[in-house]
Amino acid sequence: MNIVLLEESEKNKTCWMIRDQRQLAHICTHLKAKVGDTLKIGIKNGPRYVAEVVTIAPKEIQIKALKNVSVPEKHPITLIVALPRPKVLRRLIMDSVTLGVEKIILLHSFRVDKSYWQSPFLKQINDYVTLGLEQAGDTYVPQVECYQRFKPFVEDILPQLIQQKDWAYVAHPYVENTLPKEIVSKNGIIIIGPEGGFIPYEVDLLIKNGCQAIQFGNRILRTETAVSYLLGRLSV
Structure with missing residues (x-):
């Protein structure tokens, strides 16, 4: 603290x-x-x-x-992540808030177990946000939103979010495009899938609605590791 x-x-x-x-x-x-x-x-x-x-x-x-x-500045990054296992959720929220994310969206996808949405951990998100803010010395609470339907979110809501940003990347290890070494604008969206990754249909739908699929190496990372790695790269 x-x-x-x-x-x-x-x-x-x-x-x-x-x-x-x-x-x-x-x-x-x-x-x-x-x-x-x-x-x-x-x-x-x-x-x-x-x-x-x-x-x-x-x-x-x-x-x-x-x-x-002075209060640390927020990074204008929207993190969209497939809802992880409940015990991972706590670390993911805390670390994302500590790194200064402006907005966090938790999303359902094919490989997300439906039981995760019934977890009591979801009701404690505000507590995890507070812990992340106290760690970083920050005071401004990021927005946290939850969407339990993948397709309506990607087709109806995501395009509106992308219009307000300079870029939108979906992390996917099986594409050729890599994360740029230098990202001039920090005003963007990063999307991380569940353990096992997004299925091809989901990746295609994300690309169709304005995202660029990128990979960042030949190692397959856990969700929380991928989030911390990418936010660390984007926050520099």
Whole structure:
């Protein structure tokens, strides 16, 4: 946790109250904060501050802002990824948010097990987003959307998204085109398939609706590895 992320509603006159048990445990146990110490805090979808600890109680810590600190810039990248296994979803969301993705779309596809959409992990996405923001020192929450029907999304929604971007790549290991070594514009869409990849019909439909299929080597990567690799390349 590199900042403590708070809601604006947690402000009391000139101070903020930290009451979240996870955050309290981190501040007291790991940081061993004392009254007068400073903490890095962020207001969700708002500014970031260096703040002073005013009071410490068993169930709350009161802090006051001392000075503003700049917030890391978002990358104008939309990540579209076939819904992964529930345990992978947590890492994928956290890492994507930490790397500064502006928007995340979770999508169904032929090789996505339908039971994944019933997972309780989906209901915890906001928690994973918060963890990713706290890791990066970011305050601005990315959009997260879910689509359980592949064809309607690709035909009706994706073309509108592509119109707002400079490029749209779908990662597919069985094509000749490779990811460009230098990408001038970061304003784009990257699409990652499920374990086992998109089936040919899905790749063809994505290409038909404005995507370019690219590969980035002869190694087959896991979904979360491919996401981190591509976002790392695009974020430089």
